[in-house]
Amino acid sequence: MERFFTAEYAWVWALALAAALFFPVRQLLWALYVRRAERDGNEDKARRRALRKRAAVTSALLCFVFSMFYAFNLLQGR
Helix, strand or coil, rough: CCHHHHHHHHHHHHHHHHHHHHHHHHHHHHHHHHHHHHHHCCCCHHHHHHHHHHHHHHHHHHHHHHHHHHHHHHHHCC
């Protein structure tokens, strides 16, 4: 079991962490985007769909980069 916690499996841990973080971060970003659109007064169904896609792309990039740094820093010394 200890072999799974080595630097060889850092990519696996990074992908697992990114997948676990993706949905909550996407929801948080989407809520922030929609609130800003409501405040500005340009919010409708088409705009909400566009904001959800934007939140998904931003969330995927953010979660992947964060999880890579975290996993590689965590497993670097092992």
